[in-house]
Amino acid sequence: MAVQPDSNHSSKFFRKDYIAIDGTNAFYKVHLERRSWETARLVCEAEGASLFYPVDEDEARIVMQHLRQTVGVFNRVFIGISTPYSKYIFETVDGTLMADVYDKWRPSQPDDCNGTDDCVVLDASNGLLDDYPCDAKLQFICKKTESSLKWNTLCDSPDPDYEFVDILGRCYKLHLTPRTWSDAYAVCRMEQSYLAIPNTQGEAKYLAKLMDRAALHKDIEYSGVIHLGFKKTGTWKTTYGVPLYDSGYKNWAKGQPEGNDNICGSMSNDTLLSGVNCEDKAIFICEHEISLLKLSIDTRFGTVDT
Template sequence: MLQFLFLCVILSVGQHHVAAVLDPGYEFVQEADAWLRLHMVPAVWSDARLRCQLEGGVLASPSTDAITQAMLIQMIRHKVTSRNMFTGIHALNFDLDFTLLMVMPLSKINLDWAPNEPNDDNEEEQKCVVLNGAGQVADVSCHVKHPYFCKKESGVMNATSDCPTTDKGYKYEPLTGSCYKFHRFAQRWNRAARVCHAEGGHLAIINSKIEAKVLKHIFEKNPVETIVEAKHADVALIGVWKWEDDDGEWSTIRGETLEKAGFAQWSEPLDRHSTYGAIQRSGLLDAVRKYDRDPFICEIKL
């Protein structure tokens, strides 16, 4: 079945319709009624799954002929048909059959296993599944790195948003020309930076007193009692940091000094052992330590 589908894929590459991209890297595939993003940088299965979750989607699987065709078309377009792509099919929690991340039994899916697959014949258990350029699947180790696709359902689309993302949490601010999202669930600075990046943005950078006031107003809409699992409910992490030494120079995540970026008004006194930047509810800069978990603000610059 999928061998025939693969031939159809080759014939239909020129006719396949892809809508305009709103989320960075995502393309809407009408036939599959879903958004797909090809991640070319290989990752182990657990990291691939986490990345897709941070983007608000799931690790894509060949769960329907339309999704399979869309994945193969992108592989052809990006000239990676010789690579194996991780899928959301796994057998991590049990020793029985493979299942989808959405707990769908494979008996419900029309899969084409490669010859002699699944085999699980290596010393390391093969509990994850990859898709190859011929539309066939095989079981592999979850700890070997492969490229992968993330998928979002069409229902997550926010067609009326002024922000270039399908995430409805972002709001456009005309005073700065950026979109912002306040994350109430506290994270460490490094993880917060990853979340913002996965959403198509970055930890907020304050480039003026006006922008500081904008972030202050955003903070005001999130009172202390709404913040979850935070070390400090009165500061929010932003895109400011320094090298891990007591006397390092503070800079933005773009490498600019705070003065060059446009805002360097600190609260006093600072904890000299803190290495990551934050903004107080007052709108002044503050600093937190490496392992502190705090709310954070992401920014997408238009």
């Protein structure tokens, strides 16, 4: 797969749920759900970004101003600075000493008053820092710098994990973190893609081939099925609103489909379709039309975004 620096894509795009803030040369996403510091770091990494920390006073001021204007005032957010190896040796998530970035502490801080204050929080109201217990649950911000953005030229995407399949003319990405159907759908949409919808036996076989990779990862919960982009709400339809029986592939497993509503689409590694509880967690595959980033036209399903 050909991946290269973003030299021809100056339109400032990373993911649909990230925004570019003028004056920072970076993209940001505010997570309002509260997580521990380590979980926040992993969430950002899973999105292809890193846990935000200000590199200087200008970035701290610009980002805090944006938060106040868009999210409102809230107190503390975890930032990507901690003491991973030694007390009072604060380092960023990418290994830079805190003294070389933003280090505007609140008076009398850091003090490690609990004996476990090994992570750093930023007060969004005044831009001052405090040491804080890492297992506390706080809101956080993820950041992706423009300089770290690599463009996947074959898939016309900022995500290098999408793989172009020449015979199908599309790109696919296997997600190994099991999610509910709704959450899987949201992840794909935020990547400017959609939950995979097989239209032919050949495409279904390719998806099954991707599924085989999951079996190599013994550390994940893999049930042998993946979420697909169709759902029963009255009738079976794809996420593009097309009746499933008109989408080109309807090879159901024996006894399927189920008759209940609010059942979501799935496929086993033998390429057979079935309905599952939408709240069940499963791995999934996102499918990316190369034209989506250019013209927002989906030629497969005959719809046009206007």
